Amino acid sequence: MDISFCRRIDTLKFPSRHTGDTHLCLPSARVKAPGRTSTLYHYVRNSFMTSRPTVLLVPGYTNSGPQHWQSLWQRAHPEYRRVEQDDWDAPDVASWVSALDREVRAAPSPVVLVAHSLGCITIAHWSARTPYAASRVVAALLVAPADVERADAPDVLKPFGPIPLGPLPFRTVVVASTTDETVALDRAQRFAAAWNAEFVNVGDAGHINTAAGFGAWLGGERLLDSMLEDHATHFNLQSRSERDSLVYEITNSEYSPRIDVCAATPDDLDPIMGIVHACIDRMRADAIDQWDEVYPNRTSFEQDLTEGTLWVAREGETCRGVMVLNERQDAEYNTVPWRYRHGPILVVHRLAVDPAVQGRRIASQLMDFAEAYAETHAFAAIRLDAFGDSSRAVRLYKKRDYRIAGEVRFRKGIFKLFEKCIAGC
Numbered sequence: 001m002d003i004s005f006c007r008r009i010d011t012l013k014f015p016s017r018h019t020g021d022t023h024l025c026l027p028s029a030r031v032k033a034p035g036r037t038s039t040l041y042h043y044v045r046n047s048f049m050t051s052r053p054t055v056l057l058v059p060g061y062t063n064s065g066p067q068h069w070q071s072l073w074q075r076a077h078p079e080y081r082r083v084e085q086d087d088w089d090a091p092d093v094a095s096w097v098s099a100l101d102r103e104v105r106a107a108p109s110p111v112v113l114v115a116h117s118l119g120c121i122t123i124a125h126w127s128a129r130t131p132y133a134a135s136r137v138v139a140a141l142l143v144a145p146a147d148v149e150r151a152d153a154p155d156v157l158k159p160f161g162p163i164p165l166g167p168l169p170f171r172t173v174v175v176a177s178t179t180d181e182t183v184a185l186d187r188a189q190r191f192a193a194a195w196n197a198e199f200v201n202v203g204d205a206g207h208i209n210t211a212a213g214f215g216a217w218l219g220g221e222r223l224l225d226s227m228l229e230d231h232a233t234h235f236n237l238q239s240r241s242e243r244d245s246l247v248y249e250i251t252n253s254e255y256s257p258r259i260d261v262c263a264a265t266p267d268d269l270d271p272i273m274g275i276v277h278a279c280i281d282r283m284r285a286d287a288i289d290q291w292d293e294v295y296p297n298r299t300s301f302e303q304d305l306t307e308g309t310l311w312v313a314r315e316g317e318t319c320r321g322v323m324v325l326n327e328r329q330d331a332e333y334n335t336v337p338w339r340y341r342h343g344p345i346l347v348v349h350r351l352a353v354d355p356a357v358q359g360r361r362i363a364s365q366l367m368d369f370a371e372a373y374a375e376t377h378a379f380a381a382i383r384l385d386a387f388g389d390s391s392r393a394v395r396l397y398k399k400r401d402y403r404i405a406g407e408v409r410f411r412k413g414i415f416k417l418f419e420k421c422i423a424g425c
Contacts, residue, residue, distance in 0.1 A: 054111050055080040057081065058083045101130065110136065115141070120143070124145075137170045147183040177203065180206060259314065262311065278354060294411075307326065325347070329345070335408060345380065348367075351384075403419060
């Protein structure tokens with residue numbers, strides 16, 4: 001991931017496969033929304049549901065052209081299928097829903113839907129009319145859902161209203177932009193909430209199509225990859241009580257809470273300092289002499305807030321984590337033989353997660369956001385440092401394919417410097 005930028009939540013890229021005035025609120029690609037009977041961990045035993053999903057592309061009005069990311073994905077993955085409509089220029093609800101249904105039923109395995117624009121609304125109509133939707137579809141990635149009810153919507157699209165707003169019976173991620181002329185951000189957020197979906201705000205990204213400058217959209221493809229991986233995690237459980245028990249175990253171990261990564265506000269400063277102080281206490285308890293009363297301090301975060309580079313991870317209304325994204329590199333960085341030197345560099349600073357919720361992939365979701373932000377803002381690479389004795393952070397960055405460029409000494413000791421190519425390295 002919303003994966004939405006709440007600063008103004010603006011632009012995003014999804015790296016694990018799984019964007020300012022850029023507001024971006026970004027939830028993990030692995031998030032399971034509370035209360036959902038999700039297929040994220042599909043608890044059935046038959047061979048159909050445990051086989052590798054079929055990716056079904058669902059284009060919108062006038063179809064997706066040859067340079068649209070849907071078409072580029074299909075060329076790169078010939079096994080992906082595509083819904084073909086009889087008339088792309090004069091869409092008919094019943095006809096479009098019928099075409100989608102035929103493709104879903106013809107799929108040889110559970111389906112992951114990947115829709116754009118009017119294709120998203122078609123899926124909402126199909127789900128509302130299809131009692132077996134949850135038995136055939138395991139997930140849906142809905143990008144830039146067209147608001148056919150808006151006053152300036154083309155007349156040809158208005159028959160697709162009213163938009164069905166019932167919960168979708170499969171895991172759903174809605175991706176939207178702050179500058180999409182076809183759907184206002186608050187409307188896209190309303191759709192996501194009604195559909196019981198995770199929300200990704202990619203910021204200033206237009207209609208997330210070719211006209212907005214999107215080519216293969218690697219961030220979106222990574223998000224899709226993560227959804228496919230999540231389907232592979234399934235369990236042969238027979239009863240609802242067994243499923244509930246397993247969900248409890250996941251919640252307390254590898255389960256990711258629903259997180260929004262948003263631009264910080266002045267009201268976040270006190271919670272941020274609370275997290276920092278809790279982290280300092282945990283570090284000291286673990287004999288890690290990294291942060292203290294000198295750094296990071298409130299003045300630093302206030303400056304970050306003023307510069308618009310301070311981001312927080314929220315679970316509901318609660319601040320769970322914090323990080324800073326800017327282009328500022330300490331002088332010590334100049335002493336390291338970086339591999340990726342060309343193009344603008346995004347630097348991650350002061351990433352922290354409340355110790356009370358560590359181990360629930362919140363740091364990973366923050367890094368998902370950072371990498372998405374870097375991609376959508378045309379950064380070539382990301383750099384960051386980790387305290388030499390902070391094995392948790394070092395493991396996180398290595399797992400995400402960051403390479404160690406070297407080591408430097410800061411006030412508190414030896415730090416490892418990491419880098420990762422984002423584009424064009």
